[in-house]
Amino acid sequence: xxxxxxxxxxxxxxxxxxxxxxxxxxxxxxxxxxxxxxxxxxxxxxxxxxxxxxxxxxxxxxxxxxxxxxxxxxxxxxxxxxxxxxxxxxxxxxxxxxxxxxxxxxxxxxxxxxxxxxxxxxxxxxxxxxxxxxxxxxxxxxxxxxxxxxxxxxxxxxxxxxxxxxxxxxxxxxxxxxxxxxxxxxxxxxxxxxxxxxxxxxxxxxxxxxxxxxxxxxxxxxxxxxxxxxxxxxxxxxxxxxxxxxxxxxxxxxxxxxxxxxxxxxxxxxxxxxxxxxxxxxxxxxxxxxxxxxxxxxxxxxxxxxxxxxxxxxxxxxxxxxxxxxxxxxxxxxxxxxxxxxxxxxxxxxxxxxxxxxxxxxxxxxxxxxxxxxxxxxxxxxxxxxxxxxxxxxxxxxxxxxxxxxxxxxxxxxxxxxxxxxxxxxxxxxxxxxxxxxxxxxxxxxxxxxxxxxxxxxxxxxxxxxxxxxx
Ligand code: AMP
Ligand code: ZN
Numbered sequence: 001x002x003x004x005x006x007x008x009x010x011x012x013x014x015x016x017x018x019x020x021x022x023x024x025x026x027x028x029x030x031x032x033x034x035x036x037x038x039x040x041x042x043x044x045x046x047x048x049x050x051x052x053x054x055x056x057x058x059x060x061x062x063x064x065x066x067x068x069x070x071x072x073x074x075x076x077x078x079x080x081x082x083x084x085x086x087x088x089x090x091x092x093x094x095x096x097x098x099x100x101x102x103x104x105x106x107x108x109x110x111x112x113x114x115x116x117x118x119x120x121x122x123x124x125x126x127x128x129x130x131x132x133x134x135x136x137x138x139x140x141x142x143x144x145x146x147x148x149x150x151x152x153x154x155x156x157x158x159x160x161x162x163x164x165x166x167x168x169x170x171x172x173x174x175x176x177x178x179x180x181x182x183x184x185x186x187x188x189x190x191x192x193x194x195x196x197x198x199x200x201x202x203x204x205x206x207x208x209x210x211x212x213x214x215x216x217x218x219x220x221x222x223x224x225x226x227x228x229x230x231x232x233x234x235x236x237x238x239x240x241x242x243x244x245x246x247x248x249x250x251x252x253x254x255x256x257x258x259x260x261x262x263x264x265x266x267x268x269x270x271x272x273x274x275x276x277x278x279x280x281x282x283x284x285x286x287x288x289x290x291x292x293x294x295x296x297x298x299x300x301x302x303x304x305x306x307x308x309x310x311x312x313x314x315x316x317x318x319x320x321x322x323x324x325x326x327x328x329x330x331x332x333x334x335x336x337x338x339x340x341x342x343x344x345x346x347x348x349x350x351x352x353x354x355x356x357x358x359x360x361x362x363x364x365x366x367x368x369x370x371x372x373x374x375x376x377x378x379x380x381x382x383x384x385x386x387x388x389x390x391x392x393x394x395x396x397x398x399x400x401x402x403x404x405x406x407x408x409x410x411x412x413x414x415x416x417x418x419x420x421x422x423x424x425x426x427x428x429x430x431x432x433x434x435x436x437x438x439x440x441x442x443x444x445x446x447x448x449x450x451x452x453x454x455x456x457x458x459x460x461x462x463x464x465x466x467x468x469x470x471x
Contacts, residue, residue: 003058003368005236006313008244008267009165013370016266018235024060025234026052027226027264029243030122032069033103034088038287039303039318040273040280042114044240046304047270047312047371049116051238053404054367064119065229068107070100071125071205072195072218077246079151079192079217086204096204100124110290113300115406121229125221129207131228132220136193137210138258148184151195152211154253157187162253165267166245191250192217219250223258226251232259241269271315273307280318288318296320297447297457301407302327308373308405320440327459330407336384337398337412343391352389359383359397367404376404420466424455428466431457 002015018024028048031037037045055062075081085096092099104124111118125132136152139145144159145152156162163169168189196214197206206213226234232255239248248267255263273280280287293303306326310316359379366375383389383397402409420428431446447457450466458465 001058001364001368003054004370005266005268006370007265008269009264014266016235018060019233019265022059022061024055024062024236025230026055026062026064026236026238027222027230027234028064028066028119028237029222029239029247030066030068031103031107032073032084033100033107034073034084035103036287036289036291037103037107037110038280038289039293040288041240042110042116042290042303043273043307043316044238044270045111045116046114046307047268048238049114049406050308050312050367050371050373050404051236051268052117053406054371057364057367057404062120063230064117065121065123065226066119067221067225068100068104068122068124069218069221070096070104072216072221074218077218077242079195083203083205083215089204100126110300113290113294114304115301115408117406123221123225123229125216125225126205128221128225128228129216131224132216133194133207133209135220135224135227135254135258136216139193139254140210142257144257145193146186147211149196150184150192151214151217152193153185153190154193154250154257155186156189156191156253159253159257162189163249165252166249168245168249191219191246191253193220193254219247219254222247222251223254223263227255227259232261232263234264236266236268237264238268238270241271244269268312270312273316273318275318293323295448295451296444297451297459298323298327302330304407305330308377311374312371324459331458333380333384333407333409334412337395337409338414340391340395340398341412344395352393355386355389356393356397359386359389360400363397363401363404373405376401380405420455420468424450424453424466427453428457428464432464 004013004015006012007014028045031041052062052064071083071085073084075084075087085099088099088103089096094102108118136145139154140152144155146155147153194209194211194214194216196212197203203215206215226237237248252263275288290300290303294300302323303326306323307316309326359382362382363376363379366372366379369375380398380401383394386394389397399410427446427450431443431450434440434442434446450457454468456467458467
């Protein structure tokens with residue numbers, strides 16, 4: 001069965017045709033490690049994980065590369081403002097090298113908790129400086145680069161199709177509206193390939209280059225590292241939608257100008273997770289991390305289930321109520337799995353192989369249709385509810401689908417409620433009353449208090465359970 005993806009390049013659903021039969025080269029832009037990743041970032045990493053799992057489910061051998069941006073990403077996404085890493089260093093009092101290690105570790109820990117399959121290789125921008133210099137040399141030799149007082153820039157007027165991914169209206173770009181225009185640039189859309197270190201201060205990260213001491217522009221790393229590990233042309237490249245107009249547009253310009261070949265065949269972009277107050281952003285100070293969700297008593301799988309419920313190209317508005325619902329529905333799914341496990345020994349219905357094949361087909365059709373996960377979940381619930389399927393077949397189907405869903409359903413075990421001390425139960429009941437009165441702030445405070453005393457409150461459809469954290 002064909003897999004269809006909505007390709008940002010072309011703005012239409014297209015059947016996936018790999019460069020090499022049975023293989024898929026996948027590059028996903030990774031985190032900028034100047035701070036923790038928020039659950040919005042993880043929405044994008046989860047969509048990319050689903051994409052990879054769908055390819056694997058269809059029998060592809062996937063080579064997945066993810067970069068770790070530890071240099072060159074400036075605050076503006078363009079070529080102005082401070083380096084995010086240097087800013088993070090000033091904020092925390094750690095060196096840029098220390099914060100890189102620190103936040104990379106937290107990113108990988110959270111990714112693991114969310115059951116995100118690791119890439120074949122994580123590539124750190126600072127470990128491939130020579131490859132980035134080679135790319136810039138290639139562009140310089142071919143006449144695409146020019147030097148200004150603060151760096152080496154790419155001359156976008158030399159490409160007839162610059163901006164094709166974002167469908168940028170180059171003529172109509174007004175100065176200062178979309179991309180900041182520094183006086184020395186030849187064109188508004190030109191971007192830095194290499195930035196010089198300031199003359200008066202020493203940067204923590206800087207390297208010698210044929211043009212002077214400095215550091216690579218943000219886009220250079222992805223062009224250089226994807227070339228090294230996936231070749232001049234590869235199958236699929238992903239990121240969040242914010243990457244379309246600047247980062248991915250400029251990766252295409254650099255790679256295609258240097259290599260003289262198409263860069264990527266399929267571009268997939270995930271829509272944002274947003275909060276009532278607007279875009280989820282780290283610059284706002286306090287932001288939503290997976291660890292905060294865990295602290296409040298949710299499991300990483302509750303968040304994964306929440307993300308599966310909305311198509312990756314639709315914006316998703318986060319709310320605690322939505323997370324509560326996801327938690328409850330996932331809990332119900334697990335209760336059903338436990339029930340099917342109990343029943344699966346007694347063959348309640350004999351043969352349901354045709355029906356099984358139909359469900360398998362419906363599921364594959366859904367996930368292969370541009371990763372339609374809401375539809376795939378509907379197929380899953382169809383299986384759970386179908387009285388013509390026996391429990392053993394239901395379990396086989398559910399565990400098979402979970403190769404894509406990634407909810408760890410095969411590890412479902414009955415959680416044994418415990419008898420908590422009376423003072424804990426008193427707080428649990430006060431919290432239930434607060435929830436009923438819609439005083440969620442008080443309810444959260446009471447849950448936190450219970451947690452500090454070593455117990456976790458688990459909300460269930462038919463009440464509340466208390467678990468000991470220390471067991
Ligand atoms: P960054 O660490 O800023 O480089 O971002 C890592 C990934 O998260 C990129 O693919 C971004 O496009 C994506 N991203 C950033 N903010 C959000 C958001 N609110 N929702 C979904 N994805 C996001
Ligand atoms: Zn990138």
